[in-house]
Amino acid sequence: MVEEKVERIYTVPLGKAYNYLRTRRAPRAVKLLREFLARHMKVGIANVRLSNSLNTYLWEHSIQRPPRKVKVRVVKIAGKVKAYLPDEVTDEEKKAKKEKELKEAADKLKKEKEEKEKKEAQMKKAEEKATAKETSAPKKEEKAAEAKEDIGAEKKVEKKEAHVEAKKK
Numbered sequence: 001m002v003e004e005k006v007e008r009i010y011t012v013p014l015g016k017a018y019n020y021l022r023t024r025r026a027p028r029a030v031k032l033l034r035e036f037l038a039r040h041m042k043v044g045i046a047n048v049r050l051s052n053s054l055n056t057y058l059w060e061h062s063i064q065r066p067p068r069k070v071k072v073r074v075v076k077i078a079g080k081v082k083a084y085l086p087d088e089v090t091d092e093e094k095k096a097k098k099e100k101e102l103k104e105a106a107d108k109l110k111k112e113k114e115e116k117e118k119k120e121a122q123m124k125k126a127e128e129k130a131t132a133k134e135t136s137a138p139k140k141e142e143k144a145a146e147a148k149e150d151i152g153a154e155k156k157v158e159k160k161e162a163h164v165e166a167k168k169k
Helices: 015-019 022-041 052-059 091-168
Strands: 005-013 048-050 069-077 080-084
Touching (some): 022 048, 022 069, 052 069
Parallel strands (some): 048 080
Antiparallel strands (some): 005 069
């Protein structure tokens, strides 16, 4: 069975609580609020729950002076009704927000890690190219030195040959 979530905002009049004894006004306001929500959300009074902050708001000015009206956000899930102040954040919303933040943080870390790996790979390629140039530069120098040695060796051979020929004559 699919759970339907119905969310509404009501402004509930509580002025009738002032028709009762001064020492019974706040409890009467709570009862009027529950009856109103049960009637409008089509559930029993036993299935209506008030949040702690809403209850605190009703009792804020003592038992003798509850508010004349209150704006509430009502959520009905599977026959249970929960009433909150309009700007109050529920536990479920807190969990969803926290999960979302954790997911975003994980994605951010993953991106940073990938970027770091890319930079490291680029640096490694650059180092390999630099070392290849460095190693090729000495090879060129070695070849030049070898060529000089070969030229020097050829000159020596030519001198010896010239010297041997001079002796023969």
